[in-house]
Amino acid sequence: MTSIDTGHFRNALLEERQRVEHALATLRAEHPGSLDDEVDETSPTTDNNLAETATATLGREIDYTLGDNAEQVLSEIDEALQRVEDGTYGICVNCGEAIPRERLEANPWASLCIDCKRKAEGG
Numbered sequence: 852m853t854s855i856d857t858g859h860f861r862n863a864l865l866e867e868r869q870r871v872e873h874a875l876a877t878l879r880a881e882h883p884g885s886l887d888d889e890v891d892e893t894s895p896t897t898d899n900n901l902a903e904t905a906t907a908t909l910g911r912e913i914d915y916t917l918g919d920n921a922e923q924v925l926s927e928i929d930e931a932l933q934r935v936e937d938g939t940y941g942i943c944v945n946c947g948e949a950i951p952r953e954r955l956e957a958n959p960w961a962s963l964c965i966d967c968k969r970k971a972e973g974g
């Protein structure tokens with residue numbers, strides 16, 4: 852039974868959580884309501900307008916991705932913090948094996964060991 856320094860990882864998780872929350876807040880402050888906008892497809896478009904619309908759409912898709920990813924990471928961090936509280940931190944939620952410390956250092960909110968992660972990704 853390896854004992855994991857959960858205090859160290861708890862701090863790392865809390866720090867990362869703050870950083871992600873800040874990034875999300877910044878993202879939302881910079882694009883208030885923009886995620887709900889719909890492109891009006893009935894309006895007449897010239898080639899010039901079309902190019903502008905394409906650029907705007909592309910930018911919005913990138914924001915979507917960033918936002919989704921940040922929220923995903925945030926929930927994974929919260930789950931990891933919960934596992935710290937439960938005393939199950941550092942244990943693969945799938946197979947129950949200990950997750951290598953190097954993996955936790957690189958990714959403190961990892962919930963799967965490397966083998967299970969690979970299987971989950973279908974690789």
Ligand SMILES: [Zn+2]
Pocket residue numbers: 943944945946947948963964965966967968
């Ligand atoms: Zn596993």
